[in-house]
Amino acid sequence: MNLDAEQITSPSLNWQKVSPWALVYFVMYFSVRFIKDGLFNLLPVLVVFVTQVENKLFWGQVALVVALVSLFIYCFLYYRSFRFCITDEHEILLNKGVFKKERLTLKFSRVQNVNIAEPFYFTPMGLVNCIFDAAGSVAQEAVLPGVTKDYAQQMRKHVFAYKAQQQPSAEVADTAQSHIEEQSENSLFIPNKEIAKFGLMSNMAILALAAIAPFMNVAIDFLEQQFITKIEGFYQQELGMVANAAVFAVITLIIALVFIAVFLSVTMSLIRFYNYQLYFKNKKFKRIAGLLERHQLSMSLDKVQSIVIKQNLVARLLQRFTVECLQASSGGTASMAKKNKQTLVLPVLTQEQVDGVCQWIYPWFNSKKLAFKKVEWALLYKNMVFYALLPSVASGFLMHFMQLNVLISLALFLLLATLVFLSYIRYGYYLHQQDGRFYMVVRKGMIGVHYRVFELYKAQSARGVSTYFMRRSGLKSVYIQLAAGGAFVPYLKQHDADFIIDFTLMQAESDPRSWM
Amino acid sequence: MFTNQQITDLPQHKSIVFEPLADKALLHAQLNWLLFFIPFSLVLTAVCYFNPDFAAMAQGYLLVAVPLLILLCMLYSVFSIKLQGSALRTHDIAFKKGIIWQQVTILPLARVQHIEIHRGPIERKLGLASLRLYSAGGMSADLQMSGLTHEKCKNIRQFVQSYRHDETSSEVLASES
Structure with missing residues (x-):
């Protein structure tokens, strides 16, 4: 074996030193x-x-x-x-x-x-x-x-x-x-221009701001002393806006901070995913990416607990998706696994690229063609009352007492009702059988969309939840705990929910394959 | 895509017969509430004693509200304990709980990562224990059952451990053959 390490002789174990570098x-x-x-x-x-x-x-x-x-x-x-x-x-x-x-x-x-x-x-x-x-x-x-x-x-x-x-x-x-059945190698390369878009889509800017959170008070004082007074002075002197100079100064500073946050976010994305290369062969992923550190991650498809395909608000505007292959996170959440670099992230993919990657791993998966089963209307009624009607009525009273236009509450109701409706129509699930393996896809979202795909036998536990009114209407919600995250499907017909729970348990208990 | 009709002999969790908690579970729950309310009442009494203005304003309400709150909590624990139950099947363990949101959680024994038995001072006095079963991925225990007898907790732990041992042995045999 070609070792770049100094061999140290030991009677029992062959201890080695690493290179001085x-x-x-x-x-x-x-x-x-x-x-x-x-x-x-x-x-x-x-x-x-x-x-x-x-x-x-x-x-x-x-x-x-x-x-x-x-x-x-x-x-x-x-x-x-x-x-x-x-x-x-x-x-x-x-x-x-x-x-x-x-x-x-x-x-x-x-x-x-x-x-x-x-x-x-x-x-x-x-x-x-x-x-x-x-x-x-x-x-x-x-x-x-x-x-x-x-x-x-x-x-x-x-x-x-x-x-x-x-x-x-x-x-x-x-x-x-x-x-x-030796497969041919599939590959995906993401240009750095696209990687920069991930900075806009992801919450990395918030992470960067969170890192300086302990110093926030000091930072605000510093900004006030160093910048706000100066910008205020500039507006007063140059533009003669004495009355609104302070307001303009604060707005300018906020815009500048947002730009800095976006810039930081884009930089962090480039550092993490620079020259992104992904290969898939014989059910194994190999990803190479990174600017300061070229990180090579290999992951077997069998180790993946669930695959998440998601598109948030900004990603929807940019028409891009993020795909995450999550591995088991012992004693922690999926976000912990993400931190530990155990998650394979495919950061900015177009719809065609998502379909292409799905063809490698789950050829049956096509988000547009799958016949998702919808959740019951009762969820829409409940959410409409709790998340649209009640807050709007409360705000109506507030507007009345504050002697403001009550029509604002009506506008608020329309906005909330639209969001509730969008959220309702996104909810859905799909069960699939392929070569004796059983899969479940859970869809949710509001303006964006979020799919979670997993094999049923990987479930860690199953839970049925119902209230008195749900039981009277023959409804039940289902939660399936996975080793990385979980899948929640609310307001299903009771017999469908029971079937999902029973079938998931049967898969988890009877499949001889190791879930890990 | 498969449908419900294709599988006819699926074991149904609806038919699980849940065993109620131990007899002293209700007493344990109520003692726990009292352990909260005794210091809470003492703090309120001290505030009223040292702040006569507050006492003049709130004493009347507190004298009605606090006993009412204690009564409500006691009633809550009666219903809560009545609705809780556990069941052990050949391949999984089930626990139901909840008054408003009734939950039934089922954990396959093959997915149990580790088990803990907890016994507080009151539980020790009453011969009770709490059982926590952990699987992968969750932040806390996937199943947390309080108000079981210590004996039952030990039996469940033994059952789960022997199940896992059997499974590991069968895996080894499968890989050797």
Whole structure:
């Protein structure tokens, strides 16, 4: 095996050191961790520094030098103690830690994916980070930094070959069959111009703003002192708008902030999905994307718990969709899995591209042609009363007491009623059988649309919910919990709801395939 | 696309016979309410004692509202406990609850990730326990059953564990054959 790692002889285990270039990875890793976690804890010290220390520049420089030297010493010691070993029992062992020595044992059988990330600082040396993803747990993630690309790819093959051996006979037969019917490789490339649109569609701007939330008060004070007064002065002097100068200044600032947020969002999308390449062959996805770090994610279709195809308001205007393949998230929600990079995201797809991707994975899925079964009218009546009529009546009283035009409430009712109606007509479900496998598609949305596609046997639990009035009308809502997210279908006829619950349970309990 | 009519022998969850909670479950629920209301009433009394203006304004209402609230909560727990029930089937476990929104949750035993038995001081005194069953994906327990006897909780845990053990063994046998 071609290893770019110094071999260390040991009587029992073959412990190996990673390349010295891995030191760069450790410096980056601990710097990011310090900024993300450590800086917030240092806020009290920062407050004392700002309010109590007189010679801020000098002491600030001293603190910076001390912090940098400590970081480098810590990273060097961490690198020195970092050892890994691939045992004969098909495990990865990691020894790491400076003050607290840690031994991480990760069995090949528990590895879900072996991902290869190529950070920009490793590109000249041709090195990569080899990331072993365990089933849903971040704490159990093992990273081998600064190994050669060949070694990482060999490791991936080695792990998957072992996992294929360990699969139950039914799955092995399935895999064998798929090997016989060797598929041609499908691919999808998304231009960076399209990726930038994802920045407009996604809520990444909000994430960027959330990151600065702890400093919001300081930021607002700063903005007021630095910008609002200056912009106000500009309007007063240049345009002579004395009366409205303050209002215009605030509006200008808000517009500028929105532009900054959008710019940040677009930048973050480009960093994450730059030069997006997706390949699909033999029921396996391989995605390569990223600007600062070329991240290679591989995912088997069998590991996908549910597939979400969604289009929000902005995406609808841009006529684009986002597809997400969600994996199991142990003890957390789907959003947690997303954070842990266990979700394969296909960020900006046109309708044709969505249909194309669906042809690879679920050839039967065509959102336009599927005959979705609608939910009952009672949902529309209930939502009309609770979400349109009652708020409008309440606002009518408010308008009356405030001596404003009551017609505003009528307009509000029309708006809310339209939204309630749109939401009602979006709700629907579809059951499908293909080659002895049973699938469910749940559709919801309002102005946009959201589909969740999953195999019924992957369900974790099923729940039926009904109120007194629903029972009297013979109605029931169904919730199916999945290992990543869940599917909720409200107001179905009771016998349909019972059938979905019973059939889902039968699939989950009788299918011999592993849901994970 | 398949229809309901194609499958005739589907096991139906509607026919599950739910077992009621333990006899002392109602007492446990009511003691829990009292544990909330005793400090709550003491706080209100202290406020009235130290703030005569507030006492003059609200004392009359509070003397009617607080006992009424306690009574309502006691009545609520009577109905709530009556409507709760659990059932163990060969391959899954079911629990029903709820007064306004009645829920029946069914968790296949093969999907149980881990089980916890919790016993607070009152539960220990009354010989009761709470059982929590976790599957993948949920933020908290998928099934949380309070008001069961400790014995029953242990039996359910044993049943689930032996089911999982049997399943793992059969998987290993299948892969070896």
